Amino acid sequence: MGKDTFDAGISVLRPRGMMVLFGAASGPVPPVDPMVLNHGGSLYLTRPTLAHYAAEREELLWRAGEVLGGVADGSLKVRVGGRYPLAEARRAHEDLEAGGTTGKLLLVP
Numbered sequence: 001m002g003k004d005t006f007d008a009g010i011s012v013l014r015p016r017g018m019m020v021l022f023g024a025a026s027g028p029v030p031p032v033d034p035m036v037l038n039h040g041g042s043l044y045l046t047r048p049t050l051a052h053y054a055a056e057r058e059e060l061l062w063r064a065g066e067v068l069g070g071v072a073d074g075s076l077k078v079r080v081g082g083r084y085p086l087a088e089a090r091r092a093h094e095d096l097e098a099g100g101t102t103g104k105l106l107l108v109p
Contacts, residue, residue: 002026015041022048025099079103 002024009019017040021029037043054060070076081103084092095101 003029010036010040010043010045013040013043016043017041018044018046020046020048080106082106083108 002021004026006021006029013019032045037045054063067076071078079102081101082092082095083106086107086109089107092105092107096105
């Protein structure tokens with residue numbers, strides 16, 4: 001979630017555990033002292049960006065195929081947190097920005 005959950009997230013990692021930051025709904029994480037990772041037990045911290053994992057079209061298609069294949073065969077569950085009529089797209093965006101939603105939001109034509 002970002003700055004609001006970072007410290008708690010680091011504190012529950014086991015030695016050599018990894019924290020992956022993706023998104024920052026509660027704001028950006030302040031700069032991290034590398035000694036925090038040392039004291040936690042040689043922890044790993046990464047901030048991936050999709051562009052670095054799908055730099056070429058072939059890789060994007062491969063990764064998308066893996067994800068969509070998992071959804072299709074049921075091994076990857078997608079939680080739908082809300083459905084909104086397309087005419088209420090503004091309300092869906094407002095709910096999303098307010099942080100009161102979970103899962104995916106669908107706009108239904």
